[in-house]
Amino acid sequence: MGKIISKLFFIMIGAMIAALAIEGFLQPYKIIDGGVIGISMILDYILNQKFGGNYLGILTFCINLPFIILAFKKLGWKFVFCTLYAVTIFSVSTVVFANLLHHQHLLHEMHNDLILISVFGGIILGTGVGLVLKSGGSMDGTEIVAVLTTKKLGFSVGEIVLFINLFIFTTAGFVLGWIQGLYSILTYYVASKVIDLVIDGFNESKAVRIITQEPEKVGHALMEDMKLGITYFEGKGGYSGSDKTMIYCVVSKLELVKLKETVNAIDSSAFMSIGNVFEVVGGRINKSKI
Numbered sequence: 177m178g179k180i181i182s183k184l185f186f187i188m189i190g191a192m193i194a195a196l197a198i199e200g201f202l203q204p205y206k207i208i209d210g211g212v213i214g215i216s217m218i219l220d221y222i223l224n225q226k227f228g229g230n231y232l233g234i235l236t237f238c239i240n241l242p243f244i245i246l247a248f249k250k251l252g253w254k255f256v257f258c259t260l261y262a263v264t265i266f267s268v269s270t271v272v273f274a275n276l277l278h279h280q281h282l283l284h285e286m287h288n289d290l291i292l293i294s295v296f297g298g299i300i301l302g303t304g305v306g307l308v309l310k311s312g313g314s315m316d317g318t319e320i321v322a323v324l325t326t327k328k329l330g331f332s333v334g335e336i337v338l339f340i341n342l343f344i345f346t347t348a349g350f351v352l353g354w355i356q357g358l359y360s361i362l363t364y365y366v367a368s369k370v371i372d373l374v375i376d377g378f379n380e381s382k383a384v385r386i387i388t389q390e391p392e393k394v395g396h397a398l399m400e401d402m403k404l405g406i407t408y409f410e411g412k413g414g415y416s417g418s419d420k421t422m423i424y425c426v427v428s429k430l431e432l433v434k435l436k437e438t439v440n441a442i443d444s445s446a447f448m449s450i451g452n453v454f455e456v457v458g459g460r461i462n463k464s465k466i
Contacts, residue, residue, distance in 0.1 A: 310375050
């Protein structure tokens with residue numbers, strides 16, 4: 177129950193932060209996001225020009241709803257519930273913030289600096305959306321469409337989302353102006369990078385594979401001196417045909433230098449392959465890493 181409450185809380189906070197970014201930073205300057213939110217912002221601008229009022233919340237909810245229903249069989253009821261919850265909170269929050277701010281944007285003293293507004297709007301938006309995604313929900317029906325159609329269309333999920341967003345930003349260029357369209361792309365790029373940081377975390381780890389003539393000594397040093405968990409893999413050299421033992425472990429970026437020094441002190445000819453790891457679950461790892 178505690179995990180469920182925590183998940184719902186962070187979805188709520190994330191959706192509210194995203195709504196604040198839209199209403200406080202982006203919407204007043206006609207800078208949009210990608211996906212369903214971007215489509216809703218374009219339609220909201222058109223309707224506002226003709227009839228006045230704020231339609232963003234209801235548009236986001238209504239456009240997302242069919243996609244959420246379609247996702248039930250493919251992605252499960254937990255994802256559907258979390259997504260519906262996130263979209264509802266976001267939709268309501270946009271209305272609340274629109275009324276509170278009365279479209280008096282938060283950076284009114286820097287109204288000519290659209291780069292600053294796009295970047296900070298993207299950072300705040302990415303933080304909110306990232307919290308929602310990390311907690312198991314979503315606010316973008318286009319990603320659901322991509323997941324459901326990827327096999328039929330023969331494109332990856334990322335490629336389908338890219339195609340959809342290119343269409344959205346092109347439409348924004350015609351409707352809102354090409355300057356706004358270009359700044360919208362900048363906002364989307366910044367938001368996507370921040371989403372990755374929120375989901376993957378700032379403490380990026382390193383996966384290290386070590387092939388050495390002294391596997392026992394190196395392994396013992398890593399376990400005893402650095403308190404790391406390691407795994408041995410048996411293999412055979414492709415060129416020499418001799419048996420080899422590979423050591424695998426995960427360390428933080430700060431520990432990587434010490435690991436290299438430890439290995440080189442025992443076997444200066446050791447081969448090391450180092451790659452990025454964005455999340456580690458379980459296992460025996462150094463407490464300073466996560």
